[in-house]
Amino acid sequence: MFEVIVGIIERVALATADNVDFFEGRLADTYKTGEEGRDAIHLYPFITEKTNFGVSTDLSIGFWRIDSPRNGNDDRRKIVASMDVLSDLFLDALEDEADVEFVSVPKKEPQYQSLSPSYSGYFVTIQLNVLKPCV
Numbered sequence: 010m011f012e013v014i015v016g017i018i019e020r021v022a023l024a025t026a027d028n029v030d031f032f033e034g035r036l037a038d039t040y041k042t043g044e045e046g047r048d049a050i051h052l053y054p055f056i057t058e059k060t061n062f063g064v065s066t067d068l069s070i071g072f073w074r075i076d077s078p079r080n081g082n083d084d085r086r087k088i089v090a091s092m093d094v095l096s097d098l099f100l101d102a103l104e105d106e107a108d109v110e111f112v113s114v115p116k117k118e119p120q121y122q123s124l125s126p127s128y129s130g131y132f133v134t135i136q137l138n139v140l141k142p143c144v
Contacts, residue, residue, distance in 0.1 A: 010057060010059075010063065010064045010139065010141075011057070013108075013139060014055070014057070014064070014066060014068075014139055015033055015052065017103075017106055017108065017109060017139065018031075018033075018050075018052050018068070018070070018103075019031045019033070019052075021099060021102045021103045021106065022050040022052075022099060024102060025050070025095060025098050025099045025102060026048065026095060026098070028046065028047050028048055029047070029048050029049070029050055029095070030047050030048070030049050030050070031049075031050050031051075031052070032049055032050070032051045032052070033051070033052040033053075034052075034053075034054065035053075035054065048072065048073065048074050048091075048092070048095060048130075049071070049072075049073040049074070049128075050070060050071070050072055050073075050095075050099065051070065051071040051072075051073060052068065052069075052070055053068075053069040053070070053071065055067060055068050055069065060138065062138065062140055062141065063108075063138065063139050063140040063141040064138070064139050065112065065136065065137070065138050065139075066136070066137055066139060067134065067135075067136050068133075068134065068135050068136075068137060069132065069133070069134050070096075070099075070132075070133045070134075070135075071120070071130060071131070071132050071133075072092040072095050072096045072099070072130045072131045072132075072133065073092065073120075073123075073128040073129070073130040074088045074091065074092060074128065074129060074130055075127070075128060076088050076121075076122055076127045076128055076129035077127065078122070078127050085121060085122070085129055088129045088130065089119045089120070089121065089129050089130065089131065092119075092129070092130035092131040093117070093119070093131055095131075096117060096131045096133050100115050100133070100135070103137075107140075108139055108140040109137055109138070109139055109140075110137065110138040110139075110140070111135065111136075111137060112136040112137060112138055113135060113136040114135075115133050115134070115135040116133065116134045116135070117131055117132070117133050118131065118132045118133075119131055120132050
């Protein structure tokens with residue numbers, strides 16, 4: 010089910026906007042995230058629990074854009090607001106996936122100059138049920 014979950018998240022992420030790159034893995038991998046002018050959607054490691062219908066999983070997903078340390082508060086606010094919109098578009102598309110059921114309401118937290126080099130954006134956590142693929 011790992012490949013199914015990652016595949017769903019990647020497909021939805023890449024369909025969300027033209028200027029999005031998808032990454033998965035450890036926090037340290039985020040340091041390779043995103044080129045200037047491109048946004049990044051990063052799926053962090055997750056835990057799954059097997060159920061009768063497939064799996065239940067708690068996902069953490071980052072929505073990031075490079076943020077120069079020279080940016081002022083107004084520029085940073087625009088970056089965070091853009092990642093808020095991107096995360097909403099992603100969550101709307103994810104909710105439309107046939108094999109996905111939201112167990113919880115997504116929790117979203119703005120991020121200011123997180124990681125290194127500097128990124129700002131949004132961090133989202135959500136619990137999903139992912140159905141077994143039909144064979």
